[in-house]
Amino acid sequence: MNIRRRLEEIVVRFEKIHVCVVGDVMLDQYLFGDEELLRSEQGSIPLMRIQKECAYAGGAANPAMNAAVLGAQVTLIGACGKDHAGDTLIRILSDAGIEISSILIRDVCPTIQKIRIIGFRPVMRIDKEKICQLSKEEREQVIRFFRKGIRTWHAVVVSDYAKGFFSALLTREFVRISRDAHIPLYVDVRPAHFSFFRGARMFTPNVREAEAILGHRLSNQKDIQDAIKKLAHISKSSVMITQGARGMTFLDGHAVKHLSSLAREVVEDTGAGDTVLVVYTLAHIAGASVDDAALLANIAAGIVVGKPGTATLSQDELIAAL
Secondary structure, three states: OOHHHHHHHHHHHHHHOEEEEEEOEEEEEEEEEEEEEEEEOOEEEEEEEEEEEEEEEEEOHHHHHHHHHOOOEEEEEEEEEOOHHHHHHHHHHHHOOOEOOOEEEEOOOOOOEEEEEEOOOEEEEEEEOOOOOOOHHHHHHHHHHHHHHHHHOOEEEEEOOOOOOOOHHHHHHHHHHHHHHOOOEEEEOOHHHHHHHOOOOEEOOEHHHHHHHHOOOOOOHHHHHHHHHHHHHHHOOEEEEEOHHHOEEEEEOOEEEEEOOOOOOOOOOOOHHHHHHHHHHHHHHOOOOHHHHHHHHHHHHHHHOOOOOOOOOOHHHHHHOO
């Protein structure tokens, strides 16, 4: 069987997979417009005349969207506010067919929003966020959601943005419940929480996150390779370091391998790491080797960075790119 046919059969099997995505959900908003310079006696003031507004599922909601658009069945566990942004996020997720009954709707903490203003170039990002830890009651409710669903899922995707959802207590329960049910964890985690998920199936830090975990710069590809081995030893997990325009480096058994980026043009890289994590997870669960799962993830990343906004790609797009 040639490689294209083999990869296509893996992608088609995504439809038989049920994944749980858990983490810090948020709303990504893009305001597109025309830039002007408004002159006054007090000086020049930048003026943006908004022509178009777009909203996307962001944070942990983005890998959930990626998995759903690729054909998988998806349950999302997270928390958002009882506000307009939260309503918008829930509508986007529901329209995509994502199971949203395990999302906590909170009065005390507003939905996190990342607002990007784009003219002929990116002008500004505005973050509207209040970091709120889960209460004891909320944490127990999330654990109940997780325990109830664990045996219906093929994998758990963890998307940690360090916005208050995860704590040592919560992650300890996630890891224990997943281990007892023999359900693998695939993790994109902020450096401060790296040790929480020790024993996960796969970690996918970017270069900056890997540097923060290890406490030193990674200046060249040899440094990246050494970092992969050290992180794998520390975490007792497989590791992939995403490198943006330079591709990705990953561990296959005891061998460290590298794939160069396939992107023809980089329009927007927001969420590309989410795409890598999700496609690798789905491919691996669908029976792909580490090599094939990484190759599919690399192909997918090359597609989404060529799209504006917090982008996803469909199963048909991925197959067409093989």
